[in-house]
């Protein structure tokens with residue numbers, strides 16, 4: 001494990017965190033395309049919700065990964081949702097993702113967290129990563145969506161959407177894709 005420091009996210013880290021996010025999700029298994037402003041909006045929002053936990057992994061003063069999530073009350077305890085977890089491609093496979101998740105046990109509200117949950121791509125390297133850390137698929141629950149037309153031209157576009165739509169229903173990246 002390299003000499004990585006895990007620290008709370010703060011606005012001075014924004015530019016580096018946005019770059020790290022774009023780098024991580026441009027690789028396997030997502031091969032996703034993100035505009036910096038979309039990422040900035042999403043991370044700013046995630047950092048502002050009640051019970052948010054936002055962490056970055058630093059190599060010296062460089063952001064190489066992050067975890068953004070929040071705890072929600074459920075039946076007297078808390079469910080923690082990992083909304084974003086990412087490590088830049090150059091730093092993957094060195095224990096940083098695992099270390100970021102281990103930080104959840106050290107949260108002040110950690111003892112009240114009953115379940116940690118997340119959405120990820122089925123049968124992917126990311127799912128394997130979570131399974132190695134003890135996460136299992138929930139066979140009872142399904143992920144439902146309903147497509148909504150955009151206001152501009154009646155088709156789905158990438159603007160103004162969150163990570164899931166971007167990931168599960170990638171936007172056109174060139175005119176020929178449209």
Ligand SMILES: CC(C)(COP(=O)(O)OP(=O)(O)OC[C@H]1O[C@@H](n2cnc3c(N)ncnc32)[C@H](O)[C@@H]1OP(=O)(O)O)[C@@H](O)C(=O)NCCC(=O)NCCS
Pocket residue numbers: 024025027028029084085086087088091092093094095096097098099119120121125126128129130132133
């Ligand atoms: C998924 C991700 C966060 C994992 O972070 P990481 O730092 O590369 O993972 P770690 O080095 O901490 O690996 C932890 C464990 O998972 C295993 N693992 C990690 N990546 C793996 C892969 N691609 N295939 C198989 N196992 C893998 C490691 O071998 C390790 O197992 P061990 O503890 O038994 O040795 C990172 O690869 C990433 O950012 N991917 C792109 C974005 C993404 O998919 N995010 C999560 C989905 S929302």
